[in-house]
Amino acid sequence: MKLQTVLSSLCLLALSAHAAPSKRSDPPPTDIQILNYALTLEHLENAFYSGALAKFDDAAFSKANLNRALFEQIASHEAAHVKFLTTALGDQATKPCNYSFPYTDPTSFSALSAVLEGVGVSAYLGAAALIQNKDYLTAAGAILTTESRHAAWVSSSENNNLPWSGPFDTPLGLNDVYSLAAPFITSCPSTNPALPVKAFPALNVTGGAGSINPGSTISVTFANATTAAGSGQLFLAFFSGLSTTFAPYDASKNTVTVPAGLAGTVYAVATSVSNGTVTDDNTLAGPIILSNVGGSGNAGGGAGGSGHSSPSNSASTTGSASNSTNGALGMGAPLTGVAVSLAGLLAALAF
Secondary structure: OHHHHHHHHHHHHHHHHOOEOOOOOOOOOOHHHHHHHHHHHHHHHHHHHHHHHHHOOHHHHHHOOOOHHHHHHHHHHHHHHHHHHHHHHHHHOOOOOEEOOOOOOHHHHHHHHHHHHHHHHHHHHHHHHHOOOHHHHHHHHHHHHHHHHHHHHHHHHHOOOOOOOOOOOOOOOHHHHHHHHHHHEEEOOOOOOOOOOOOOOOEEEEOOOOOOOOOOEEEEEEOOHHHHHOOOOEEEEEEEOOEEEEEEEEOOOOEEEOOOOOOEEEEEEEEOOOOOOOEOOOEEEEEEEEEEEOOOOOOOOOOOOOOOOOOOOOOEEEEEOOOOOOOEEEOOOOHHHHHHHHHHHHHHHOO
């Protein structure tokens, strides 16, 4: 019982460190809404894996030095998650949507798999503190640990990066995750239950390979940045594990310097606060995903014989840019920006 209390407290601390549910006057999401939020993500992952496996045969995966058999196992896990959550929710369960994924071959599929699995881990971790029913929390935790194993294997064995970013994973709020997932959704059944989520404005990052390292300066733009800056200094908040690091945003040059001490996969949002808690109310745009910050990747080929060449030691960016360039992936723009965002994603996945 004491351990459960400690874990619950840690979950609350982690969520409060990053983008949490927004206004205090808003009612907290119900457990049913949280489960449907999880099911929405599982439907997306299920479609992602089943679509790629239907499109690319054994020969295509073998040519790319990728282990199709283990991706098939991941696909079966995602299908099992969908079935489990759908059964638990009964007639309240959300239905699958229509999706568009920008992979063109097994290599770009594998790279996007690493991104989606990482976001999935952060999604379950961030939602944990919102779940009231302990049985639901345990079930979500059982899915979370499996998703983290997926993320570790895909990152290391199939993409030659380290299987972790540090001693802690990074929790993300509901709106952060939705902002990253929404561009892959083209339409949904009108009968699906409404979710208590919204997409933040796009955060655009430019800066090619070699630029996303601690101490480097990157170009960052977002809608109404100049107007927002007129009300005071703006910042980028970098989420890494359970820590948030703030860096001042130069609105006159649209630049920010990446803080020291960051490594691996890092999320960032534009915000109006310089310290403390980043909330939905003070988040201005984002998030973006900075992958392999500081060149912390380059794990050797692992299980399954993945011996494909390792990506460079510089980070790539995955973000909410609807018109991203030079390696900034567009993943978090509103649905109206999907086509352009996915084009940016394709460019960035070409390591």
